[in-house]
Amino acid sequence: MNQHWLQPPEWSWNHLSKEEPTHVHHWVQQLNEIEKYPDLILYGAPISRSSISVSGASLYPGEFRRMWKGFATYNLDEDIDLAPLQVADAGDVVMHTTDILLSHQRIQETSAYLVKHYPNTLTCMIGGDHSTTACAVRGIKEVVPQESIGILQLDTHLDVRDPEELGPANGTPIRQLIDGSTIQGKDVINIGLHGYYNAKPLIDYAKKHSIQMVTLKQARKQGLICTIQESLQHLSAKVDRIYVTVDMDVLDISNAPGVPASTPGGMTAIELFDILLEIGQHPDVRHIDFVCLDPSKDSAVAETVKTGVYAWMQFMTGCMLKTRKTST
Template sequence: MSEHWLQAPVWSWNNTFQYEPTYVHHWIQPLDENENTPDMILYGAPISRSSISVSGASLYPAEFRTMWKGFATYNLDEDVDLTSFNVADAGDVAMHTTDILLSHHRIQESTAYLVKRFPQTVTCMIGGDHSTTACAVRGIKDVHQNESIGILQLDTHLDVRDPAELGPANGTPIRQLIDGNTVKGKDVINIGLHGYFNAKPLIDYAKEHGIQMVTLKQARKQGLINTVQDALDKLSAKVDRIYVTVDMDVLDIAVAPGVPASTPGGMTSTELFDILLEIGQHPMVRHIDFVCLDPSKDSSTADTVKTGVYAWLQFITGCVLQN
């Protein structure tokens, strides 16, 4: 359990800032295991070879960090300064050049290492394609074998395609976890499904295994905040910890040019921001990831990468409000 594959990120800012941090790149510090336990540990899983379609999502962890310079640590809307929340950057999991299974195993081992070494710390993984979620959840389960894990999934897709057909690809993580008895189908809630993007056999699998599907139309009708609160309450009543996975393709294609699988009819960025503020305030949420953002397909002004950083900061704001 002591082995991990974390290495310094490809891109990181010089953190020798001498004054009170006012921007994110001054605030986030590299993980120092000899210092106090951080409130959150950030780490990257830069893989996209396991994507069904061509994707440069492996580039996102580095681009995510470069965008920090454009964001202050103060949230004007909530009147909150984030610097009281200690976020440490553990770097990126080293990916094998060609071996997808080995890379996935390294993500699992590195996640297990962080969760065991820092049991009170929230973990946040930046993907990478959505295959990384199955690896991270298995790593958590390796450490907490007697605990049940619930998954709140924000996604346009169910991600229950058959690994026997596709291998451990980005369309398969939820099925991997259910078929592997890592999580129970009834402990998975997906919010954001809509339209014509899940074939009926996948719906049938979800129904058979008790996955709770909340369409975006339903969520909007009852209110997205109410929907998320209800989902978190349901999971909290029956699991020991909650893992949130944010597939950025939950966003509407009009606001997410850098997400290869984004679709018409998805969430607005504001809807996603509001949801993540709510999720961050829930004490049972111990793990989160953000996946499937491809900077190489983004606009010239990196609109989607900026949206991804904003979404992450909204979750952290929720964590600060919780405390």
Template sequence: MKHLQQPEWSWRAGEGDFVHQWVKPLNDETEIPDMILYGAPISRSSISVSGASLYPMEFRKLWKGFSTYNLDEDLDLSGYAVRDAGDVTMHTTNIALSHQRIEETTSELVRTFDLATTCLIGGDHSVTACAVRGVKEAFPSERVGILQLDTHLDVRDPAELGPANGTPIRQLIDGGTVRGEDVVNIGLHGYFNAAPLVTYAKEKGIRMVTLRKARELGVAQCVVNELSLLAKKVDRVYVTIDMDVLDIAVAPGVPASTPGGMSAEELFKSLLAIGQHKAVRHIDFVCLDPTRDTATNATVKTGVYAWLEFITGRVLLQRGK
């Protein structure tokens, strides 16, 4: 695939019980993997200074610290075939060209591996608009829904900011890729979305579930309920996890994390539930900046853990649990 390159960091390990030994490179397009993993190392499109372009590399580096066995679920993930397709090649200065490459790569991957779940590791949140457009290009007759876990609506005006990380949902709605009524955002809270953005969301029919409301039911159960409603309207669901949905106390490596956000456990339980829903076909994890993290890589470790919880859900789905 023309825009994919070997990741900046990759393990050269044999067989074993750890994640870096389990995830294999994608070497054969005739394979039928369960998940295709790929990175989009871009953060020049971030409104504020961000090193999120480094996350795909740091994410892979920390695999060595995680085994494939989930003690909580008494479940070994090693039978679930994850193939790492590498990273989309980013242009040094041309953001639009980099975004086009993400879109084209996503379209090619989801067409080629139409039975696999695709997982994109960002990068800032601008990558979501590119990836969803790629999915729609591959399946133009299908209706795509979005489940977004985020502190922000991300509906700022690209006419003012360009295709930045604060604009992906608006890009997709205004561009006709998705319908506003097919977007669900869980995790909104506090004082981090200006009134005009909320007005836009209401006008477009975006389903906004505040974190306070979600907690009344239980965040994971709220996610299950909203996914079930969304799945009745659409053909496939794209999930986007902005890591700034986490509380700032547990996500120091996320520049836009805020007080009052999700706990790590709320995110983990939500991803376990998301993974078990058959309508979910694509997921991304975005906006984690390793340069802001602690010396112990606390936030990157949380990101790897979150990804593994989603995969645990996929394995449970396969087993019909």
């Protein structure tokens, strides 16, 4: 827990202005430049060798940062400026060139390090493929072994495929955590499942371990915001902290061409944005990740990367709204 594998980000922006920042690239500071504890720490986990399908998701942390220049800190819809929040970029976890298990261990150790040294700070991991989630949650559990962790998963897939067959791949993180007793299946809620993308043996595993499966059809019928609110309330009553994992393949393929496993029938970008605004406001959400976005599959206008940054900004707006509520 005293070890981390963080290196400066591949891409970062200079802080040229001493005025109040107006854009994200001047707002986010390097972690070593902030004297007090930040409100949120970002870190990248640039690995995609553990992806079942061919993926360049390891490129996303860098492209995520490059896109910051196109985003202001002011959210017109909510009439709120995010600039007062302290957001720190801790850089990226150094990946081994060929050793996937060693890379995963480094993500776990780095996650543990950040949670130990910044216990009251939100953490946000930018993947990387979905295998990184299991590493991060195990790292958190190392630091707070007495606490229970709930998972709110936004995903088209259950991600409970057998690591004995596939290794610790991106289709296995939830099963890794359940089989390893890091979390309990009953403390996992997956919202976004739909269609023909989860084989029956995976559904059987989920039912056996009491994973709460909320199909996108069910969530839309009830109302996505209401579904999210009830899910967060349910987890909050049972666990000590909530980890949110956003697999960008939850988006419809027309909204996310830069996601290797995106499918027809998924969420719209607006639906995801509304959900994340709600999630950011909940006090028990302590950790979040965004995974499985491959910039190399985007078009020249980088629509999926832009959607990914917008999604993160919506979560940050939720965090700012939460700050407002607690200060009044």
